[in-house]
Amino acid sequence: MKKMWIPAAGLVLGVLIGLLIPVRVPGVYSKYMSVAVLAALDSVFGGLRASMEDNFDNAIFLSGFFSNTLLAAFLAYIGDQLGVELYLAAVLAFGMRLFQNLAIIRRHLLKK
Template sequence: MFPILGLFFGFLVGWVSSITIPVEYAHYLSIALLAGLDSIFGGVRSHLVGDFDMQVFFTGFFGNILLASAITVMGQWLGVELYLAVVIVFMFRLFKNLAIIRRITLKNYIKSKKNY
């Protein structure tokens, strides 16, 4: 529940604030956002499965952001758009976690309907 509340709070703060991000940092922001969303959806999935660990969540959250940003920086130094590979990987993981969350939620919903 905390990851979803944090995501909502972050979107709310971003919506009402007047902070602008320079265009030069667009790749970094998109990568950090995808890494954070990947960790949040992974945390929700692991919570539904029953093996959520806050330490694993936080280390994965910040580790994903740092690694993805480092790959983006390295790609810019080399003149290769490596951030695209990171985007593809995170989008794959996001959709996979979302599919697992959907299956678990539907399974629990169907179970609860059978009990009535």
């Protein structure tokens, strides 16, 4: 529970940086960015869940964060090149995992 602040601090810091630094992403990259952000959020909620279960490992969190984000954006790009809306599969998979992790975190907090 003591390392739970790491992913939460990363999420807050990322949101603050995003709000304070106005970066405009062209519309053609919106699919890639949306999938990458969803994958990153999935990793953050997975890190929070692991922290609550006293199973958090910083190396696993960081490697999962970057590999999930890059793989999701790459799959969306490959799907565009093939003319297939492949990003929808990533949205579905990461969305389901995000809601599962959120439900487990909520249950853990309610039991306390």
